[in-house]
Each structure stands twice: as C-alpha cells, then as structure tokens.
Amino acid sequence: MDAGTLMDAELRRLRSNRPEVCGTVLAGTDGLLIASDLPATEAAHLAALAAASFGLGQRVAQAATRGEFREHVVRTTDGQVAIYPAGEHALLTLVAGPDADPEALHEEARAVARRTGGVFDAHRRGYDEPQPPITPGRLTVRTPMATIPTHLRQRSAQDGWPRPLF
Template sequence: MRQIREELAGITDTAVAAVDGLLIAADTGRRIDSEGLAALAAAGLGLAQRTVAATERGELRRMVTYGSQGCAAVYPVGEIALLVVLGDEGLDVDLLHEEFPPILDRIAAILTDEA
C-alpha cells in the first residue's frame, strides 16, 4: 500500500476493502478512520455501480469525489473488493487513472491467490 502512495505525487492515503465495506488493508494517516473510509467507499461504489447499470453506461471504472482540499477515487477490484485513493490538490487525477489498471489487476490477483 505504501508503494502505491510513493509512486504518484499527491496521493496521501490508500485503503483496500471488501465490497461489503470491511477493511482489508490501509495506509492512512492518523486523521483518517480507515474502517469508516472502507465502509463509506463501499456504499458509494455500490450506488455508483447501480447508477451506471440503471443508465446503461457499461461497467463502472471508477468513482471520484472532489473536495476543496483534494479528491477521493474509488476503483472496483474485480467483483470482490475496492481500492480507495485519497489525494491532495496536487494529485494528477488523469495520470492516476492511467497508472492504476495494472495495480488493480495485481491487487485482484493477491486477493484471489493468483499472484
């Protein structure tokens, strides 16, 4: 998890959670409640997936929420988990989206014992 944060400037925190919101792993600071973050991300991802399905937009790739001090991106990891990436105002979100597909594949392989 720490390697993910170190590879792209602007990433401040990361977490992997099961789709039911249970925390699997986290690299977060003291101010972030990792378990609460996992639960919120799972709920948001579920809503985003339903929205994409209801509007016939294909398969959800990611959900991104922007705030005044940065953003939170949530990526599905197969059908079993999700990856949350928190970034500050310096995070290049377009680069994040380009760089993350292989990372998501690696996380999926680890979680399904295919690594």
C-alpha cells in the same frame, strides 16, 4: 510472500510513485477493511463508505445502461477521493491532494487495483468454493401409542419401575 504482504507492498509502491496520494485503502465490496496506510478508524470508515459508493455507482451504471462501473471520483476543495474496483470482491480507495494529476493517477491506480484485486480474488477463491450440502441424518420417528397393538402396550408390575420402599 503471503497475500497480505503483497497487497501492502503494492499500496506502499503506489504511495512512493505518486507523492500526491495521501492515503490508500483496500477494502472488500462488503465494506470490510483489508489493508490501509491510514489510521485504523479513518480507514474503516472510508472502507464502509467506499463500499456504499461502489454499490450506488454500480446501480447508476446499470440504470443508465452505459457499461460497468469503472471508478468513482469525489473532488473536494482540498483534493480528491477516488474509488476503483479491484477484482471481483475488493475496492481500492485513494485519497489525493489538490495537486494530483487525475489522468496519471487513474492510470496507475487502475493497474494497482488490477494487481491487488487479482491477489485478493485468488486468495479468496479457496473460501468461495461451493461446499457440499449438509444432509441431515434420518430423524427418529416415534410411533404413537395408538398404533402399537394392545398386547404389546400392557405392562406388568414387574416391567415397570421398582416402587420405593418407604
């Protein structure tokens, strides 16, 4: 199975185990959508917002010196949205209804985030390997006319371009 299929299967399994989850989004920490079961436009916007929220959450955690970012939960009148880091380069975002049990949801979501993040990081690792630096070839150096000896600079009429006959 390829990485995309594995990640989609994990998201589907989470949705089937937790019926209170209305939608899932797996996105890169750069805000680009990786996988989702939401409509495309909504998923892309949520992926970008999750990345911004993750960046802000990381910054708050660093400023407060209270450890690493674990999750960000936004509770609304109609439910909650939770964002979890999934490996080094991905985020799992869940949209859940108002009847969601936060503790049970967090436990299962963290496990899914760990698995999908591991798959994504392993798949991405091949692209992140350092490439050898590209060293440009030696540039052609042009010698200024003033440094060429005079006897080499003089041309005879025969050495030049032929003159047109008209």
